[in-house]
Amino acid sequence: MNELPPPKPVDPINAEFWSSCQDSVLRFQRCTECDTFRHLPRYMCYKCGSFEYEWSPVSGKGSIYSWTVTHQVFHRSFDVPSVSIIVDFPEGIRMVSVMPGVKPEDMALDKEVEVIFKSLNDEFVLPVFRFAN
Ligand SMILES: [Zn+2]
Incomplete structure (x- = not known):
């Protein structure tokens, strides 16, 4: 395969996802109120509406x-x-x-x-x- 072009995240919350990949660990956002994982990264939980989250390794x-x-x-x-x-x-x-x-x-x-x-x-x-x- 030829060299793939790197993604160019423009939203800070997407940049967090790509930043975590640089550690060779896949992490997704997980709501700390209801434990729901989500991807693509978002500022608010689609399930409970919370703005609180963490990046959980999977x-x-x-x-x-x-x-x-x-x-x-x-x-x-x-x-x-x-x-x-x-x-x-x-x-x-x-x-x-x-x-x-x-x-x-x-x-x-x-x-x-x-x-x-x-x-x-x-x-x-x-x-x-x-x-x-
Ligand atoms: Zn939630």
Whole structure:
């Protein structure tokens, strides 16, 4: 895979998510009032309305909720075919990411995956996924 472009978060709360990924630990927001996890990062809990939260580390293991295969080059950093996925986490949240180097024919719903952290350059680490062993 060519070098992926690093995300450019403009909202401070999204920057917190990317900052935590730089430690190679996947953390999601968790409401400290009702314990509900949430992703994408938000300022307020959608369930109870609280503005209180913490960044809780998770195992990074989940399953494939959905995926798509891109066969057309839309950015020179992505080899084709490129597999983008939606991961279903046991914490009740979902996350969009990519699975570098997988064959599209190996994809299947509910297949178990785990996060790995890919260094894009000396300054940025991106959470991507591989099949769990
Ligand atoms: Zn809450």
